[in-house]
Amino acid sequence: MKKISPMEVGERIRSVRGNKTQTEFAKALGVKKQNYISRYERGRIPSPDLLVRIAQMGRVSTDWLLTGKQGRAGTATTRGVQGRGTTRQDIRKKA
Structure with a gap:
């Protein structure tokens, strides 16, 4: 399992933001x-x-946001975090 790098998460968040300013994105x-x-873009999860x-x-x-790897079959799955009530500690355990 790939370790979560907060700085890489920040880079991926920045890429999702695209051309929006940080204010517009917020x-x-x-x-x-x-x-x-x-x-978040500087590494805070x-x-x-x-x-x-x-x-x-x-x-x-x-x-993908956390590890840079696609979800199963390239789908945009967010159920895992949302459906289980995942905590920050759970996310860190993925590392």
């Missing part, structure tokens, strides 16, 4: 402060709920 995600997006929203916005899987 607003689209329902995040109150733009500086939170900056923190977002909450599981926010990871799901970012994945949905980018039409990618949460697996």
